[in-house]
Amino acid sequence: MWKKVYQTFNHLPDVEKDKFIRALERDKTSIKSDIAKFISNIRETRFSEGLGCVHCGSTAVVRHGKYRGRQRYKCKDCFKTFNDMTNTPIGGTHKPHLWLQYIELMVEGYTLPKIVKRLNIHISTAFYWRHKVLNAVRSIGDSVLQGVIESDETYLLESMKGSKHISHRKSRKRGGVAPERGISKSQVSILVAMDRNGNIISRKNGYGRTTASEIESVLGDFIDSSSILCTDTATNYKKFAKLKKLPHETINARKGIYVRKHIYHIQHVNSYHNQLKRWLDRFQGVSTRWLDNYLYWFRFLQLNKKLPFEEQINSLLLGCCRGSNYATIEELRAA
Secondary structure (H helix, E strand, C coil), X not given: CHHHHHHHHHCCCHHHHHHHHHHHHHHHHHHHHHHHHHHHHHHHHHCCCCCCCCCCCCCCEEEEEEECCEEEEEECXXXXXXXXXXXXXXXXXXCHHHHHHHHHHHHCCCCHHHHHHHHCCCHHXXXXXXXXXXXXXXXXXXXXXXXXXXXXXXXXXXXXXXXXXXXXXXXXXXXXCCCCCCCXXXXXXXXXXXXXXXXXXXXXXXXXXXXXXXHHHHHHHHECCCCEEEEECCHHHHHHHXXXXXXXXXXXXXXCCCCECCCECCHHHHHHHHHHHHHHHCCCCCCHHHHHHHHHHHHHHHHCCCCCHHHHHHHHHHHHHCCCCXXXXXXXXXX
16 A cells, blocks of 8 residues: 555655645644543543552552653552553553544444454454453443333344354354244343433343343342332243342233333333344354453443544543553453
8 A cells, every 4th residue: 555655656746745744744743642632631530539559559659760752650569660551451552543543433333344444453453452442341330220220131142253162062154043942042141221310231141041040140239229120021020029129010012011100111121122233233243252342332332322422432442441451362362
């Protein structure tokens, strides 16, 4: 690509060559300015309660020179050094100038091949950057649900995409069908719960039909005791509501009942299921082992969809760099 640009450049008049060079210099300066700005924003967000060691949490931290233009710090307690990006998805990467564009493409929901084409990076780099960001977003955790809480599960066919060896079943082509009719262990259960304030929990919770104990493992710590649970008539939710001592309103769609008392329904959560599946279709199959990361990604997009685009980018960038959460490539490969 650059050779074609160079050949064209040689045929330009001297005046146009000068304009071209000045434009490149302006772009380079603009990139440096953008990088300096987002590093400053990350620093202020990360250390909003005061400068502390990202390794041990100590506040006995002093400045420790600069490396490649970045300020370094040293902890007097654990004697380790760090900079503003240490233990974040961006830390240790070789192309930090591409991260702003990368985060922008994630907000837009770009697939890996499209990101590779836009940023001219290797597909494995795009993949590992994605899951570094999503692991950090996932570590932020979930909000407590309050008031009327809708909950229901949806199912996806198990995917071993990217696995070299499958021992528990025969391999199949992407987009295949389950060997059994109805809900079976060949399908992954995705539990979604949301309240009327817009808080959402979306998590993979097992294979086949969801049990009350699986619902408890996903929702148990994130439901306010004064909440009202609203679900379909499945027995597992009745057991869960009884276990948590929650008022329980059931919707019997088989009898044509979709709303009770003008307020209790599960239409929001069912709509979320439909939007989630349509969004996942663009990736042409998501491996089950990475499914939770994609669920948190979609949840982020839904929670921030009303914000201006620039604010969505800042929210994702600052959210994944707020705390110390750094996944190495080796850890991701072993996941």
